[in-house]
Amino acid sequence: EVQLVESGGGLVKPGGSLRLSCVASGFTFHTYTLNWVRQAPGKGLEWVSSVSSSGSVIYYADSLEGRFTISRDNAKNSLFLQMNSLRAEDTAVYYCARADWRSGDAFDIWGQGTVVTVSS
Amino acid sequence: EIVLTQSPGTLSLSPGERATLSCRASQSVTSTYLAWYQQRPGQAPRLLIYAASRRAPGIPDRFSGSGSGTDFTLTISRLEPEDFAVYFCQQYDSSRTFGQGTKVEIK
Numbered sequence: 001e002v003q004l005v006e007s008g009g010g011l012v013k014p015g016g017s018l019r020l021s022c023v024a025s026g027f028t029f030h031t032y033t034l035n036w037v038r039q040a041p042g043k044g045l046e047w048v049s050s051v052s053s054s055g056s057v058i059y060y061a062d063s064l065e066g067r068f069t070i071s072r073d074n075a076k077n078s079l080f081l082q083m084n085s086l087r088a089e090d091t092a093v094y095y096c097a098r099a100d101w102r103s104g105d106a107f108d109i110w111g112q113g114t115v116v117t118v119s120s
Numbered sequence: 121e122i123v124l125t126q127s128p129g130t131l132s133l134s135p136g137e138r139a140t141l142s143c144r145a146s147q148s149v150t151s152t153y154l155a156w157y158q159q160r161p162g163q164a165p166r167l168l169i170y171a172a173s174r175r176a177p178g179i180p181d182r183f184s185g186s187g188s189g190t191d192f193t194l195t196i197s198r199l200e201p202e203d204f205a206v207y208f209c210q211q212y213d214s215s216r217t218f219g220q221g222t223k224v225e226i227k
Contacts (some may be wrong), residue, residue, distance in 0.1 A: 108176060
């Protein structure tokens with residue numbers, strides 16, 4: 001079964017850091033671009049970051065102001081998001097999502113999400 | 121940044137009715153890079169339509185997409201109970217952005 005499973009969420013104080021992980025199974029991980037997408041409580045979807053199949057091309061949403069770092073380990077079928085200087089507005093469910101090159105990079109597979117809460 | 125504006129915010133319909141959802145872009149989007157997603161409560165989004173009009177694998181043919189340039193539409197021909205959900209459009213032509221969503225609720 002094609003699957004993405006996120007972990008690493010939790011409660012963190014403002015200014016703190018957190019590292020999210022996403023483990024893939026059921027497909028050839030190293031051939032796909034991966035993304036992080038977040039959803040604040042009761043709100044819409046916000047694209048956060050993407051990393052190319054090799055890890056060499058990375059993009060971030062402007063709103064992050066350089067606080068987040070995306071990376072991947074193709075040997076371990078894993079995607080990561082290092083989040084620093086966290087703010088209350090970073091509180092959200094964080095999803096990892098696969099971009100399918102066959103659909104022009106639409107997000108065809110999503111994980112179940114991991115919850116990040118930034119609060120004192 | 122390309123801003124996507126979805127309308128209406130909420131659509132109140134009965135099962136069996138037709139739903140028409142709109143997604144308008146602040147600048148032209150290449151049709152190849154426009155997608156629609158469905159999100160049911162407590163679940164992750166699911167890809168419905170990519171390239172503006174192509175159904176993703178396993179998506180019923182009551183879902184269809186159309187449009188070009190700055191105006192795109194998702195149509196659900198006859199609403200089934202499981203179709204009452206929130207729908208998001210997304211462009212991945214210039215960076216990636218989502219619309220704010222349209223909720224389809226039971227009337």
